[in-house]
Amino acid sequence: MGQFYDFRIVDRLQTYGEDIQSNQLRYHRKRVLVSKEFTFDAAHHLHNYEGKCKNLHGHTYKVIFGISGKPNEIGITVDFGDIKTIWKEQIEIYLDHRYINETLPPMNTTAENMVAWIFERMEAALHEIPAYQEQGVRVEFIRLFETPTSYAEIRREWMYDE
Numbered sequence: 001m002g003q004f005y006d007f008r009i010v011d012r013l014q015t016y017g018e019d020i021q022s023n024q025l026r027y028h029r030k031r032v033l034v035s036k037e038f039t040f041d042a043a044h045h046l047h048n049y050e051g052k053c054k055n056l057h058g059h060t061y062k063v064i065f066g067i068s069g070k071p072n073e074i075g076i077t078v079d080f081g082d083i084k085t086i087w088k089e090q091i092e093i094y095l096d097h098r099y100i101n102e103t104l105p106p107m108n109t110t111a112e113n114m115v116a117w118i119f120e121r122m123e124a125a126l127h128e129i130p131a132y133q134e135q136g137v138r139v140e141f142i143r144l145f146e147t148p149t150s151y152a153e154i155r156r157e158w159m160y161d162e
Contacts, residue, residue: 025074033068033140036083040096044109061095062145063118067126069137078126078137086125091118111152115144119154 014020043058065087069077094103100114107113123139126132138156145151 022073026071027075029070031068031070031136032077033066034077034080034083035064035066036080036087037062037064038084038087038092039063040092042095042098042100044100046110047108049108056099059146062151063115064141064143064145065122065139066141066143067122067137068140069132069135072131072135077135078132082129082132083122086122090125091121111144111146111150115142115152115154116159118142118144119159 016022039060039062041058041060043056045056046053065083067078067083071077094100100109104114104117107117119139119142122142126137126139129137141153141155143151143153
């Protein structure tokens, strides 16, 4: 094997203020998209629909957030922990292990309707964080899987430009 593949333990950890300075922490000022996904289980049924989904049933949903912004002074666009906190405290509480026909605003609980509601909730929560306003943090897309092979997606331009 070549030298590139040789295993070694670093001699010394890089030290902030010695090996790297504050003005080096942010490498660029370009917009970057970060993504985080979550799952939740929920029951629902569809109104005015002839098919299996008119009956009460459940899904294990997966939601994927695509959020963009410009990195802050230490190179972070949006903290993954902040996305998780918003998800847990402001969105998931209405969805996970719930009968979502009762917990969501009046709507037919299709993936197409739900993904727009999730977009609105995440976008509003991000806008409440002053640092993220300065960085131009925004939701770019949300993809909501109802089954492993079926999803609805909403994109920023579809929410605001049409």
